[in-house]
Amino acid sequence: MVGSTSPTRTSQSMMSSTLLKAQSTQQQQQQQQQQDIEILYQRRPRPPYIPNHIPDPDYVRIFDTTLRDGEQSPGATLTSNEKLEIARMLAKLGVDIIEAGFPIASPDDFAAVKQIADVVGNEVFEDGYVPVICGLSRANERDIQCAWDAVKGAKYPRVHTFIATSKIHMETKLNKTPDQVVEIAVKAVKFARSLGCNDVEFSPEDAGRSDPEFLYRILSEVIEAGATTLNIPDTTGWNMPWEFGGLIEKLRANVKGAENVIFSTHCQNDLGLATANSLAGALNGARQLECTINGIGERAGNASLEEVCMALALKGDEQFRGGPGTGKLYTAINPVHISPTSKLVSEYTGMACQPHKAIVGANAFKHESGIHQDGMIKNKSTYEIMTPESIGLMRGDSQSGAGIVLGKHSGRNAVGTRLRELGYDLDADKLNAVFTRFKEVAEKKKGGLEDEDLEALVTDQAGLTNELWKVTGLQVATGMSGIPTATVKMLGPDGVERYVAATGTGPVDAVYKAIDQIVGVSVKLDTYSMNSVTEGIEALACTRVVLSPVEGGPNDNNPLISKDRKFSGSGSDTDIVIASARAYTSALNKLLMWTMRRQSENGNKVDDGSVGDALPVAGSPPSVVSSR
Secondary structure, X not given: OOOOOOHHHHHHHHHHHHHHHHHHHHHXXXXXXXXXXXXXXXXXXXXXXXXXXXXXXXXXXXXXXXXXXXXXXXOOOOOHHHHHHHHHHHHHHOOOEEEEEOHHHOHHHHHHHHHHHHHHHHOOOOOXXXXXXXXXXXXXXXXXXXXXXXXXXXXXXXXXXXXXXXXXXXXXXXXXXXXXXXXXXXXXXXXXXHOOOOOEEEEEEOHHHOOHHHHHHXXXXXXXXXXXXXXXXXXXXXXXXXXXXXXXXXXXXXXXXXXXOEEEEEEEOOOOOHHHHHHHHHHXXXXXXXXXXXXXXXXXXXXXXXXXXXXXXXXXXXXXXXXXXXOOOEOOOOHHHHHHHHHHHHHHHOOOOOOOOOOOOXXXXXXXXXXXXXXXXXXXXXXXXXXHHHHOOOOOOOHHHOOOOOOOOOOHHHHHHHHHHOOOOOOHHHHHHHHHHHHHHHHHOXXXXXXXXXXXXXXXXXXXXXXXXXXXXXXEEOOOOOOOEEEEEEEOOOXXXXXXXXXXXXXXXXXXXXXXXXXXXXXXXXXXEEEXXXXXXXXXXXXXXXXXEOOOOOOOOOOOOOOOOOEEEEEEEOXXXXXXXXXXXXXXXXXXXXXXXXXXXXXXXXXXXXXXXXXXXXXXXXXXXXXX
């Protein structure tokens, strides 16, 4: 019929129209998602920095001590380059103050703090922000001079000095009277100011167990001497939140000159109350909170930065009335960098977060209960008070939202994209190193790599900064009736490949003994742990070791190695023996790099690494690293 439209053509037109609408809706959703992500990366404005005054009484300064107190965790030794990288991530996160270390502790610590002050302390962001760089010192002139020399190159340098004020510390540790302690504290603050430092923080160590009346006295006098921040430490994690909050309130009311300084908190986690105590301090007027990434630190650790900051981000505007200001507390932390910073600290220290750790634990945004899953499907707010995207964990859809399965044919862009979604902000060199390992593992593993596999590879590569020794070949023979034997081939810092065969109680023990003979350093294996990253026979194994140097071994030729230091390493592979070898070598490389720096600082001849009883591989250059 003339002018009529066929049913088929009408149907096609309707389908085409529906498809165009769906595509338009999808594009709009993608644009909205992109806008939401851009908003997440915007840094909140902060008041101008004045050492003893915050123009906005609702603003809370975040003081990060991951590189000082955090590194005091057993086995958490960091290299200077690792400290610099963490400091840069802390600046990206937006912390107000970075306590970069304890400069007097060793020449290496001094150099690391100075490097952070000179570099990170002068890297000004587009919004004008640059972190304050702080060095810790005991209350004596030698310590304070060293701390000042380390941090004075920063745009905003700070010296943090302390002395114990509790009865038990003064009598048994210091053997000083209260009058002597006050005199020492006042002299310390005055000396720091005399050096030209106009930003001096003072801490009465173990304030949580100190006599409040004595605290009123000593804090009043250090304010008069020139202190700009008074940090109140609950050194042993002894206080309940209402006790600690009450202490801050009493100090602000009874210390002379309290209105001219910033009160700060430093809470240990011995009773699991560090975050609660820090927030109680903020409720009662503390406007600086000291914390660490992942809550690492001495004994049970410190207040967790991510917990403190997200608590203030979610509840700061309604649950903190009563102190100075309006009670609508806020920080300038950009939480989208929390997850990448947490992962970086975990990788470099070798200290993994427990899966149920608040904010950054592996299970923090996972739901297994049927009831919970039903709620999440209907509305994510039913069981999540924050989104993983808000702390830098881009959940999206599975396989990067595009049906991508990462396998041996995947390219660098696909791997890099998924790593960014998982919260890893890697530079080009690190991405290349991870991608190289990805290709090696993907060749062996059918079905592609899971997210957990990728994360294990990142951890595996984290210990390879300044790599001296590398395992290039490994073969083991073991069984019920034979003696476990390993032949290990390693490439040394001089470019010579060496091999050794050794026996042991098992294949891993045999490999470790062979590596010891090649590298030539006597060590004790303190911790060995392994876990399967995913399920199945082809799962990636992730191994972590902690070792310490020992005296009297066959290759103990280095008197500069500190016998009380611990070094950790991680390694991953589908072969558990190879994973174990990579972890052990990573820890040994850290030990050797640390020793080389100590040699250089002591003016001794620096070797490129020890050499033990290994034979060069045929065809390799005949050069050998000189022995000490």
